[in-house]
Amino acid sequence: MAWNEPGKRDPWRGNQKGPDVEETLRRLRERFGNLLGGSGGRSGGTGGILLVVLAIVLLWTVADTVTIINAQEVGVVQRFGKKNRVLGPGMSFKWPRPIETVTKVATTRVQSLDDEVVMLTMDENIVRIRFNVQYQISNAEDYLFKLRDAEGTVKEAAESAVRQVIGGSEMDHILSGEGAELVSETKKVLQQTLDSYESGLAVTEVNFQLVAPPDQVKEAFDDVTNARENKQQIENEARAYANTVVPEARGKAARIKAEAEGYSAERVALAKGDADRFELLMVQYKTAPEVTRQRLYLETMQEVLTESTKVIDTTGGRNLINLPVDRLGGALNSGGGVLLPSDEAVRAKREGSR
Template sequence: MAWNEPGNGPRDPWNSKRPSNNGNGLDDVFQRLRARLGKHGGPGGIITIVLALVLAWLLLSSYTIVDARQAGVVLRFGQYSRTLPPGFHFKLPQPVETVTKVETTRVRSLQDSVRMLTRDENIITIDFTVQYQVNDARAYLFAVDDVENTIAAASEAAVRSVIGRNDMDTILSGEGAALVSEAGQALQKTLDSYHCGLQVTAVSFQNVAPPAEVKDAFDDVNKAREDKQSIENNALAYANKVVPVARGDASRIAAEAAGYKAERIARAQGDAERFSLLLKQYKAAPEVTRKRLWLETMEQVMAGNRKVIDGSNGRTIINLPPTTPASPAAATVTTDDASDKGNQP
């Protein structure tokens, strides 16, 4: 039978006495709620429910708990009102006041790898890490739109400014700590100018190396630099060993020369003094002085040579040794000649 066919059965859509689907309709729900809230029911029960829900919502949104690692920023109708320290706090319910919690003790980090140009126009690749914390929750939320991109750009700019002021040799040498400190100071100065409420805690360079395309050439340069330093160190060690010895020898030779000089001067002065005295005696008694000088000379000559005396019946002959490189010329002196020469002045 079609839906519009007349009839008296339960399928008749025009039958006002149609069953209520076993009491599971929306009216039954409202009836049960009215029965629980009051005997009279009516619109007052619904209002009571709404008031109860509103009161519960007001009570639950009138306080907030800020964790020890956080700071709470309170907005009143969307405008900044105050910053809450850690703890339990009362506030006006939403939507009058809302609280945004910001972690201030968590250390955030940023890593990046960029290619930069040094002062001597060399390209270098640097992997750096920046660690930072929030020291002003209000500025962190409202000073800049995108904190991550802001600190990334500021970090790259700070590192580029430091690298661009130094040569490749300085960057690759042992002055990396000074460059890292300089980059951290430059980054903090930039963030302070943005008033973004961030505090830089650490900046580090993980890898400082030339690009892979020219790495072999730079390795050769570094090897040559190390060889140069090694040769210079060896030369310095050799100089430290040889120079003191040479200085000692020079001092010894200078001392010997000074002694020899003093000796020669003293000897010359003595000879001059002796000659002056001898000249004075010669002027006083020439004959006696000549004879004395001859005798002293013969005494010196004869004292240094071997003598042979013939005791036979003939003239006594004194044979002097033959000539040698270390001895004077050989001579034969007879006693007669000696006596004759003794009579000469």
């Protein structure tokens, strides 16, 4: 019978009883070979693969402890899934995964969102608003752990803010040139809403790209707009005309007033002068009445006859009268006459004087 038949003892092991070391090693080699994809009988190849695997794991572990954050980003570190710290730009060290993981968040990148709503205004008119919202991440931790859908959240919050602001305004106010005020109010309301959600987002810009009535009523609103523009044009022309006429009228009124004041001052001065002269004449008249009366008569006649073209001889022809020929010519041509003494009057005067 063979020595290795059942019930026979191994001649190499003698009479000792215990574990078979060779069998145990063989089984271990087979198991490692199956795990590494090799043959259990190739112990040398198995050891080389193990070394390669260990080297790769070591290099990956060392490399995974270093992380580089760009200047436009921040890194949020999670240790076993729990928020631990925030890394700034530059090279930093951490525990390898799965102990610590780093999520990089671009905090300086501006994101944009466009949307359009059709809604009722405060005076029950329908208006169409197309708006644009620009935002960026202000708090990386809140953005990662307290916000699930950033774009959806901004869209819903922006639409709510637009409806709140536009719904509280009248149509004329919305379509007028005061859109900047409405945009500013919308931005304020939107930021307050995002802050209440602790979204970690900051609104940088809000723009109304289109503010118009719906297409179904656009023609009627265009007529209203044209009427408003015509009204504004007429008012501007009226103001321009008023700015031209009013200064002229004021200048004319000032000139007339100045002339009236000058005439009044002149008449008052003449009246005062006449009164003073009359008082002086009264003094002279009381002193010499006849002389004063004669002088006043002569002065009056001189004043009256100075401009007259008629010559009257009251001396009966006894005096030689020099006629102003240069002045009598115009008077004769115009039908005026010169009163001269006749021959009969002269002779009668002479006889009477004899």
